[in-house]
Amino acid sequence: MSAHGQAPLHEDAAQAHHGHSNGHQAGHGTLKGYLIGFALSVILTAIPFWLVMGGVFDSKLLTAFLIMGLGVVQIIVHMVYFLHMNPRSEGGWTMMALLFTLVLVGITLVGSLWVMHHLNSNMMSMSPEMMKNMP
Numbered sequence: 001m002s003a004h005g006q007a008p009l010h011e012d013a014a015q016a017h018h019g020h021s022n023g024h025q026a027g028h029g030t031l032k033g034y035l036i037g038f039a040l041s042v043i044l045t046a047i048p049f050w051l052v053m054g055g056v057f058d059s060k061l062l063t064a065f066l067i068m069g070l071g072v073v074q075i076i077v078h079m080v081y082f083l084h085m086n087p088r089s090e091g092g093w094t095m096m097a098l099l100f101t102l103v104l105v106g107i108t109l110v111g112s113l114w115v116m117h118h119l120n121s122n123m124m125s126m127s128p129e130m131m132k133n134m135p
Contacts (some may be wrong), residue, residue: 029084037081044074 029037048067050056057063079085085094 029081033081037077040077040081041074044070044077 048070051063051066057066079098085098087095
């Protein structure tokens, strides 16, 4: 083949390479983004610690729900700032993977809570007298 026949191949390969590298650079974060994510993560860790150690609310149920809510917010912060997940990345497959993961986590949590509730309600209660006689 002549050199003229190979030139378009080389140009196509160069364009394909440049297009490919631009796709990878689009998903990387900036130092500012990482610092914002880190600051939010520290704050979202400190608030539940303060809620528990300070005994801010009398209701343990309210405290538990607030901690779980802040945990969900922290998961979202990690996914956005550190994993760079958005609807445009990788043609939407990361969002599909996220939805699948959320369904699995939901099933696992609900199932675990259901099993623990039924184990607790079906356990035989023991009086202090019965516990004294145990070996």
